[in-house]
Amino acid sequence: MRAFDYRRAHSPEDAARLTQAPEAMLIAGGTNLLDLMKLQVETPELLADIGRIGFAEIIDTDDGGLSIGALATNTAVAIHPRVRRDYPVLARAILAGATQQLRNRATTGGNLCQRTRCFYFTDIDQPCNKREPGSGCGAIGGVNKLHAVLGASDHCIATYPGDMAVAMAALDARVIIGAADGQQRSVPVRDFHRLPGDTPWRDNVLDPGEVILAVELPAPLEGMQIYRKVRERSSYAFALVSIAAVIAVENGAITRAELAFGGLAHKPWHDPRISELLVGSAPSAELFDRAADLLLESAEGQGDNDFKIPLARRALHAVLAQVMEQAA
Amino acid sequence: MTVHFKQDQPATDNRLDTMAQGVIGKPLPRIEGLAKVTGTAPYAAEYVCENCAEGVLVTATITRGTVVRVDIDGAMRMPGVVAVIEDDRLIARPAQGTANEAPKQQPRTVCYWGQPIALVVAETFEQARDAARRIAVEYRDDGDVAVTPAEVAAEEQEDETVREGNLDKAMADAAFAVDATYTTQGHASAAMEPHAAMAQWDGRTLTVHASLQMLNYNICELADAIGIGAENIRLISRFVGGGFGSKLGISEEVVAASLAAMQLQRPVRVVMSRQQVFQGIMRRSETTQRLRLAANSDGALTGFGHEALVSNLPGEEFAEPVLQSSHFLYPGENRELVLKLARIHRMTAGSVRAPGEAVGMPALEAAMDILAEKAGIDPVELRLRNIPDKDPERGLPFSSHKLAECLRQGAEAFGWDHGSRLARQRREGEWWIGTGMASAARVHNVAEAKARVTLKADGTAVVETDMTDIGTGTYTVVAQIVGEMLGLRPERILVDLGDTRHPRGPGSGGSWGAASIGSAVYVACMAIREKLAAQLGTDESQLRLSDGKAGDGQTLVELLDGSDIAQTGHYEPGRIKDDFAASGFGAFFAQVRVNHYTGETRVDRMLGAFGFGRVLNAKTARSQCLGGITWSIGMALTEALEFDPRDGHLVNRDLAEYHVPVHRDVPDLDVILIEERDPAASFIQAKGIGELGMCGGAASIANAIYNACGARIFDYPMTPARVLAAMPD
Numbered sequence A: 001m002r003a004f005d006y007r008r009a010h011s012p013e014d015a016a017r018l019t020q021a022p023e024a025m026l027i028a029g030g031t032n033l034l035d036l037m038k039l040q041v042e043t044p045e046l047l048a049d050i051g052r053i054g055f056a057e058i059i060d061t062d063d064g065g066l067s068i069g070a071l072a073t074n075t076a077v078a079i080h081p082r083v084r085r086d087y088p089v090l091a092r093a094i095l096a097g098a099t100q101q102l103r104n105r106a107t108t109g110g111n112l113c114q115r116t117r118c119f120y121f122t123d124i125d126q127p128c129n130k131r132e133p134g135s136g137c138g139a140i141g142g143v144n145k146l147h148a149v150l151g152a153s154d155h156c157i158a159t160y161p162g163d164m165a166v167a168m169a170a171l172d173a174r175v176i177i178g179a180a181d182g183q184q185r186s187v188p189v190r191d192f193h194r195l196p197g198d199t200p201w202r203d204n205v206l207d208p209g210e211v212i213l214a215v216e217l218p219a220p221l222e223g224m225q226i227y228r229k230v231r232e233r234s235s236y237a238f239a240l241v242s243i244a245a246v247i248a249v250e251n252g253a254i255t256r257a258e259l260a261f262g263g264l265a266h267k268p269w270h271d272p273r274i275s276e277l278l279v280g281s282a283p284s285a286e287l288f289d290r291a292a293d294l295l296l297e298s299a300e301g302q303g304d305n306d307f308k309i310p311l312a313r314r315a316l317h318a319v320l321a322q323v324m325e326q327a328a
Numbered sequence B: 001m002t003v004h005f006k007q008d009q010p011a012t013d014n015r016l017d018t019m020a021q022g023v024i025g026k027p028l029p030r031i032e033g034l035a036k037v038t039g040t041a042p043y044a045a046e047y048v049c050e051n052c053a054e055g056v057l058v059t060a061t062i063t064r065g066t067v068v069r070v071d072i073d074g075a076m077r078m079p080g081v082v083a084v085i086e087d088d089r090l091i092a093r094p095a096q097g098t099a100n101e102a103p104k105q106q107p108r109t110v111c112y113w114g115q116p117i118a119l120v121v122a123e124t125f126e127q128a129r130d131a132a133r134r135i136a137v138e139y140r141d142d143g144d145v146a147v148t149p150a151e152v153a154a155e156e157q158e159d160e161t162v163r164e165g166n167l168d169k170a171m172a173d174a175a176f177a178v179d180a181t182y183t184t185q186g187h188a189s190a191a192m193e194p195h196a197a198m199a200q201w202d203g204r205t206l207t208v209h210a211s212l213q214m215l216n217y218n219i220c221e222l223a224d225a226i227g228i229g230a231e232n233i234r235l236i237s238r239f240v241g242g243g244f245g246s247k248l249g250i251s252e253e254v255v256a257a258s259l260a261a262m263q264l265q266r267p268v269r270v271v272m273s274r275q276q277v278f279q280g281i282m283r284r285s286e287t288t289q290r291l292r293l294a295a296n297s298d299g300a301l302t303g304f305g306h307e308a309l310v311s312n313l314p315g316e317e318f319a320e321p322v323l324q325s326s327h328f329l330y331p332g333e334n335r336e337l338v339l340k341l342a343r344i345h346r347m348t349a350g351s352v353r354a355p356g357e358a359v360g361m362p363a364l365e366a367a368m369d370i371l372a373e374k375a376g377i378d379p380v381e382l383r384l385r386n387i388p389d390k391d392p393e394r395g396l397p398f399s400s401h402k403l404a405e406c407l408r409q410g411a412e413a414f415g416w417d418h419g420s421r422l423a424r425q426r427r428e429g430e431w432w433i434g435t436g437m438a439s440a441a442r443v444h445n446v447a448e449a450k451a452r453v454t455l456k457a458d459g460t461a462v463v464e465t466d467m468t469d470i471g472t473g474t475y476t477v478v479a480q481i482v483g484e485m486l487g488l489r490p491e492r493i494l495v496d497l498g499d500t501r502h503p504r505g506p507g508s509g510g511s512w513g514a515a516s517i518g519s520a521v522y523v524a525c526m527a528i529r530e531k532l533a534a535q536l537g538t539d540e541s542q543l544r545l546s547d548g549k550a551g552d553g554q555t556l557v558e559l560l561d562g563s564d565i566a567q568t569g570h571y572e573p574g575r576i577k578d579d580f581a582a583s584g585f586g587a588f589f590a591q592v593r594v595n596h597y598t599g600e601t602r603v604d605r606m607l608g609a610f611g612f613g614r615v616l617n618a619k620t621a622r623s624q625c626l627g628g629i630t631w632s633i634g635m636a637l638t639e640a641l642e643f644d645p646r647d648g649h650l651v652n653r654d655l656a657e658y659h660v661p662v663h664r665d666v667p668d669l670d671v672i673l674i675e676e677r678d679p680a681a682s683f684i685q686a687k688g689i690g691e692l693g694m695c696g697g698a699a700s701i702a703n704a705i706y707n708a709c710g711a712r713i714f715d716y717p718m719t720p721a722r723v724l725a726a727m728p729d
């Protein structure tokens, strides 16, 4: 860990101002950032603590949705009565992540911005284009069972590791972002994270000096809400593959199918063609196989992670089985 | 006074059972438990010491080559840096268990990625850590070297080899035969407490607080490494937050802290980071194992083959003893057992909890399941039919043998269905459900040990030895033995362990601790009893001590009349080691569920029945079994060290990425302790239990996976990817 300055931000604008310089970083719960600082993967010269800027509330929005403050903890969100009632997929996704202790501390904004768990990214003695642009990608040709099978590039094959954002992508939530001048913009969660391309050091669309203020969920969607996370051990492990799904079936036909996938790519994966394919048809193994074909059309394994391709297909079938069971 | 007892004969006289205090074997809570859970039991790094400087190891970022230059000047300009210790005496790898001499030194020659090469000392830990990371090191890189066993020709370990009869012919003639090859991946020995040492040098004596398992050997290893006499060293390890083999020998932090303290004339503390612990200490070797089993139409083994390939660094003698229990567990006159060692440049391989059986038994017992299926014999019955009446290779009698009881009682308690074993029969929703079982075996070791017991004039007792308690319960069982023999309540006994100023214990390792130190304590207590009896003018065998009183009459305080009685017990196993084959035995039973879609496996319930001689403390013994079974679950499903195929560096270097089971992975575990006395195992008729609980357990899970979903898997751990690849459609 390097020595650093520490300031407490008093407002989002204050935080944004403090972090305009590239060597400054925001700290929220610190559950990800402090680990990376100890490993010297992150070496900020200034930490701007946003713990007391407010934005920890969870409030109803005018259109019947819910606004989750960026500083609301994972635990607070997962146990919120409206989240549990109207957005159970989100509660399930959060509770499938990390551990109780971490969730008590982890924040909504921090969770969205958590960095990849790529073994080469977290080891500063290894090459990594994400950590050190131009140094190469250690994971290509290395140990890569956690890595991406969709949307990877020759520069980076990392995955976005989180669970919460996968559910938010299925729910089509929006990220509210503030800047130093008080301006706000909003970006769909589905577009918040980026693919690595040739700039893998940029995980998401945030510019320096921008601060996540909240995540807004749209009005609740009718349908079953499912979160499945496939992992080797039953807790305290990142997803090999995860699926967040909101699926409604009426009179034997699918009327809504919003699916997002974790563990497969540098971002929560959402493919609008899957919804188009599923809606209007009766749920069946054959239909879900076609959905898997679409999803995995361009999937490419790296060796250790080849298994994710058949696993994603089977996980989709597991979701189908849950839908059939609940619909029956 | 020292009383020496060399055990050449079985100890058939059950003295501990005839004493009056009634504490031996009882499920006493750990006597140091409260201190541990309230944070008042200091671990090595927690000793407060004035003017202590902090050291952080600099580790190599090449696999093979030479350190040409360490930029000390640059480092010295960094804030707070006090010194950079580059010394040929720094050790380049951990010492193997019981090495008793320094391991390879001269760390400028790099043999594996992550090898410690120097120590940065600074005023604060953060400064040292930063400087250690930033320090410029220039290498001459020797380029590509072998980092996977497949790249090299392996050396046969000839003293392990057994070839008897004609196995090929036995296989060809067999009514039922199995020829299967298994792999296991490397396992970490990392404990909760990272490796840490705090050294002080007063110009004559080096005092080191360290986290170590075997001070009796460690003191010689350290003396040899730094070149001073062992009499000038004091090692202290009162509390050790887990060892698992990683602290059997000294590691780099102990020598580095010592050399720095001597050079700087001030105390120096070195704590390894979690990543350094993973990358720099002992790994359990990965293995490839071929099992060949030939059986007649009754399922009786006629041929037994077990070949294993393991790896280690060049220059290391240790080869994971995969075949250890295979030599005696099952009969078969046609035998072929071969162990091969591949020299590769990964971190040092050494003893990790239950070296040998931990990986050998899961392969063997998985193959036995295939044999049971082929022969159409219930797997419990198959094992019962294959219990030899003496060691099949050495012809020695077993000191005791409880496998049959463990199999029967375990099956009964588990509710084992001896009926059809057809796979893929039970499905609940998404989950396939099945059961499996396996035998357990782990050789029993016992070692020389000394302990001083002082019965004090105030009627309390003190026990002193440099034996360690690595979380297993040594403090408590020692107090129980003394309490039983001298008629004292355990709270009247101070057990003072982990200090080399005391008589040499056996150290904690190879599950030999309790039986060995217990025997030494027993010898000392017997000598004290003799003295007391003499004072009372009676025979020792007539002496009845309980609750601080002799018989119904005098209190010990009165009897001692102002003076202490101190006796040092020196126990040495003699011919019992040569005359008997000694092993702990057991049986595992597991029920698992396997997800049809995702291949995820979860253990529903698991039971282990174990026979390991006298139970000294039913609670701590059970805890060891629970821990062992938990390791079995990890080995079966998740644990694997992952090495980069290009440079051999370990990539999963912490407990977030190296997956040991979490609470949710461990269901209610059932443990049956089968009471027995094993007179030839040790003077107190006890055997080791620290490792038995994991020797074969993973196979019961593997066999249950097959029974559940029909996936026969030959590679541990059985991850979702492997389960799905093997699961029938």
Ligand SMILES: Cc1cc2nc3c(=O)[nH]c(=O)nc-3n(C[C@H](O)[C@H](O)[C@H](O)COP(=O)(O)OP(=O)(O)OC[C@H]3O[C@@H](n4cnc5c(N)ncnc54)[C@H](O)[C@@H]3O)c2cc1C
Residues within 6 Å of the ligand: A025, A026, A027, A028, A029, A030, A031, A032, A033, A034, A035, A050, A070, A071, A096, A097, A098, A099, A102, A105, A106, A107, A108, A109, A110, A111, A112, A113, A114, A115, A161, A162, A163, A164, A206, A210, A211, A212, A213, A236, A237, A238, A239, B656
């Ligand atoms: C061992 C372990 C296991 C875990 N397992 C899982 C898991 O299974 N699933 C899962 O989803 N997560 C998992 N996590 C990750 C955990 O969810 C994240 O660490 C946590 O959500 C991060 O939140 P935080 O508030 O602590 O972020 P911090 O560590 O404070 O910050 C993380 C990053 O976000 C930035 N940031 C924080 N707040 C804002 C903001 N408002 N605007 C802009 N940028 C911001 C910071 O600058 C920093 O770069 C695990 C973590 C650990 C340590």
Ligand code: SF4
Residues within 6 Å of the ligand: A116, A118, A119, A120, A121, A127, A128, A129, A130, A131, A136, A137, A138, A139, A140, A155, A156, A157, A158, A200
């Ligand atoms: S996959 Fe991405 S994060 Fe991992 S080493 Fe390659 S560039 Fe770095």
